[in-house]
Amino acid sequence: MSAKQGFDLSVEASLENLHQVRDYIDRAGESFGVDSNVLADLRLVVDEAVTNVILHGYDGRSGQVELHMERDGDAVIIRIRDQAESFDASHVNAPQLDTSLADRPFGGMGLFLIKKLTDEAEFLSLPGGGNELKLVKRRAIP
Amino acid sequence: MGTLNIMVGQEQGNVPVTVLRVEGDIDASTHTILEEKGSEVIAAGASNILLDLSGVHYMGSAGFRAIHAITNMLDNSESVGIAKSKHLKLFNPSDEVSRVIKTLGFDSFLDIYRDRDEAVNSF
Numbered sequence: 001m002s003a004k005q006g007f008d009l010s011v012e013a014s015l016e017n018l019h020q021v022r023d024y025i026d027r028a029g030e031s032f033g034v035d036s037n038v039l040a041d042l043r044l045v046v047d048e049a050v051t052n053v054i055l056h057g058y059d060g061r062s063g064q065v066e067l068h069m070e071r072d073g074d075a076v077i078i079r080i081r082d083q084a085e086s087f088d089a090s091h092v093n094a095p096q097l098d099t100s101l102a103d104r105p106f107g108g109m110g111l112f113l114i115k116k117l118t119d120e121a122e123f124l125s126l127p128g129g130g131n132e133l134k135l136v137k138r139r140a141i142p
Numbered sequence: 143m144g145t146l147n148i149m150v151g152q153e154q155g156n157v158p159v160t161v162l163r164v165e166g167d168i169d170a171s172t173h174t175i176l177e178e179k180g181s182e183v184i185a186a187g188a189s190n191i192l193l194d195l196s197g198v199h200y201m202g203s204a205g206f207r208a209i210h211a212i213t214n215m216l217d218n219s220e221s222v223g224i225a226k227s228k229h230l231k232l233f234n235p236s237d238e239v240s241r242v243i244k245t246l247g248f249d250s251f252l253d254i255y256r257d258r259d260e261a262v263n264s265f
């Protein structure tokens with residue numbers, strides 16, 4: 001993880017820990033002075049990303065999810081790491097937002113939110129195995 | 143662990159309305175609680191549901207999955223094409239939840255009310 005000052009969290013990859021992840025984002029974001037609307041977006045995005053790691057990355061297997069949140073000027077950088085199978089974001093379909101609710105298939109909204117609510121979302125395969133999702137939100141801190 | 147509590151009530155407008163008051167966080171660990179409660183009240187005869195989101199602190203896409211599933215149960219035999227659900231409506235989401243509703247485009251398919259009487263009488 002980066003040597004820059006920031007906040008770290010490591011949790012077991014379980015849906016039961018999602019609230020802990022959101023609390024972590026809240027505490028770190030408040031410490032940095034992140035705008036409340038931006039913080040709400042980041043809370044949502046990180047929750048969605050970690051949910052995807054748990055459900056699709058580890059797919060029921062045990063593992064850890066590591067988060068690191070740091071400030072870079074008025075931007076916030078969040079890194080989410082796992083040791084799951086390599087993830088290819090290009091294979092996920094966008095949600096069909098302009099179709100009737102009755103006709104929409106489930107799923108796809110998480111990745112859509114991640115890309116819509118951050119300025120950068122970069123998926124990396126780690127050399128030793130696993131993945132890192134790097135999220136950047138600029139002008140997050142007034 | 144995130145918690146979700148749902149209270150069921152009945153109101154009478156033009157038609158009987160089942161009100162589900164939800165309190166807590168609706169995420170991937172709790173959304174099935176909402177979906178199951180929706181299924182339960184529909185099985186018991188509910189055909190119009192007002193989802194009171196006043197007590198919801200956080201809702202992610204999993205929450206919309208549950209709402210989507212409930213609208214499918216209610217509207218399955220009706221509406222063709224892009225139309226707002228006639229049988230499930232939302233009441234008083236927080237600003238944060240409202241932002242997510244708008245981002246996902248669910249405000250195009252679900253009516254949202256801030257006045258409870260207006261909500262109940264809208265069915």
